[in-house]
Amino acid sequence: MSRNKDKHEGASGRQYRIMSDAERAAGKPGCWTALEVTGGVRALAPQLFRLTHLTELYLNDNSLQRLPPEISQLSALHTLDVSNNKLRSLPVELGDLIQLRELHLNNNYLRVLPYELGKLFHLQLLGLQGNPLSKEMLSIYNDSNGTAKLLSYMLDNLQVSVTATLPPQRPWIPLTRPNRSRPTCIFTVMCYNVLCDKYATRQMYGYCPSWALEWDYRKKGILDEIRHYSADIISLQEVETDQFYSFFLPELKQDGYDGIFSPKSRAKTMSESERKYVDGCAIFFRSAKFALVKEHLIEFNQLAMANSEGSDNMLNRVMPKDNIGLAALLKTKEAAWENAGIPSDAATLGQPILVCTAHIHWDPEFCDVKLIQTMMLSNELRSILDDSARTLRLAGQRDNVQLLLCGDFNSLPDSGVVEFLSSGRVSSEHRDFKELGYAGSLRRMPGSEHEFTHNFKLASAYSEDIMPYTNYTFDFKGIIDYIFYSKQSMTPLGLLGPLSQDWFREHKVVGCPHPHIPSDHFPLLVELEMCPSTSSNSNGLIGRR
DSSP states (O other): OOSSTTEEEOTTSOEEEOOOHHHHHTTOOOOOOEEEOOSSOOSOOGGGGGOTTOSEEEOOSSOOOOOOGGGGGOTTOSEEEOOSSOOOOOOGGGGGOTTOSEEEOOSSOOSOOOGGGGGOTTOOEEEOTTSOOOHHHHHHHTSTTHHHHHHHHHHHTSOOOTTTTOOOOOOEEEOOOOOTTSOOEEEEEEEEEOOOGGGOOTTTOTTSOHHHHSHHHHHHHHHHHHHHHOOSEEEEEEEEHHHIIIIIHHHHHHTTEEEEEEEOGGGGGSOHHHHTTOEEEEEEEETTTEEEEEEEEEEHHHHHHHTOTTOHHIIIIITTOOOEEEEEEEEEOGGGGGGGTOOGGGGGGOOEEEEEEEEOOOOGGGHHHHHHHHHHHHHHHHHHHHHHHHHHHHTTSOOOOEEEEEEEOOOOTTSHHHHHHHHSEEETTOGGGTTOOOTTTTTTSSBOSSEEEOOBOEEESOOTTTOSOSEEOSSOEEOOEEEEEETTTEEEEEEEOOOOHHHHHHTTOOSSSBTTBOSSBOOEEEEEEEOOOOGGGTTTTBOOO
16 A cells, blocks of 8 residues: 555555545546456456446456456457466457557466457557467567567468458449430549558558558559449559559550559659659540540649748748649540430530649648648649640630549548638638748739639539548548539539448458558549530639639
8 A cells, every 4th residue: 555545556566546535525526447356356247348438457466267258348448467367268359459558468378369469450568478379479479579570470360251351332322314415525533542552561550461561462452443443534642653654554554544644743853763662643544535635743842932932831841742733634535425425526526624633741730731732733723724725726626624633632521622622712811721821922822812712613523421531541531532523514423432331340440451442542433424615614614703
């Protein structure tokens, strides 16, 4: 017992504060998250597993011969100590306690461990001394960084059924029927962050077996996903340079696609051997339906430098981020109009469409950078569209260019980024600017003293009620990927629905990648009906103000 009358010492020297009589009399609510049970206990009462608020449970120095499977109900546990007992086996349900940081199993009679322990990817301390484990297990455990290596070994050897746990097909959600009374171009668009190999590590995704993180394994699933949906336009992010040229482009060319690519800006400063591992953005298009007129690279660090006057934060926060946008000016071919049931001569329209993909900075602490990158992207697209109109006019083509904007914007639906793109405006005092004094350096952006604007009439194909998340990891689940389209001249006919939440719950999938899901992002897919531009909706969705 400690000298402090309010503190008591447990059997293992751990100290606990006991509520005083005065506190109890005053009605102070109890708040205890640790429990120590000692005294030669042979079995655990079922009532114990109702204490789901526990974060620490000490059952050491007893006579327990088994842990019941119900231990998994204590899902908040960070520490579990069952050392110095008589355990001969462990329940596989112990692997469901994924919040565990410490698991003490010393001095029991354990000869084997359930491979499900490999699911404890937060575990930092695993006590196994004094157990008659196999030489193989002890060899891994006694190596340097043995806990991490043993957990990885067990997760990698945990059997995952090839077919039994496959997620069900995502539903197709029809929205409206095509309008057959006018010439239209019907096409599908996919947006997909494929998770580049460099970022797919056990440190980032400890819940995924290492073999399922390997690029040679994941790339098959990614390509199968792309081929299964067979979109006419495919917007990809996190494509490594070497993988674009050695894998994506040759594979998709076999399926009738052509494509363009650019790595992030850092590639310019690297050697050729390093450059091939830099990720970037890619756009593929079905060459039977679309022809490439011109491609454009948008480098946010260069734009930040050009707009840095009057703001150290523009130089210190925005400019160092080397994210990019990539745009392809496409022109429709005759085949793009065939499904509309219109006369063949109308197919000579050669409707121009600017397809842009972007990958905005990821860090939530830099919401100001995300918003400014998006504003700079919008401003550049305005210039590109003006340039495209001149190019097409000189080529004798129509100058009414429509816009399709896809990408991983790393921004939630309530962010300044999505507000700006969807509504066409954002306050100069928006919380995402963090009061960092960007106003002076952003004065070249369209708008007024009080708000920044753009002239694009954009709508998001997906909404929160349709797709609860596009990025699904243990630490984060949310909507950050988008397909924006011209709401003046494009109509979504249908889109791909979400993955089954029941499947995630039933199979205890805490995050992706997963052996059956090759990226931490889910692809978006929408079918759009596009009307040819006319003088009344000049430049597609662009209405001059």
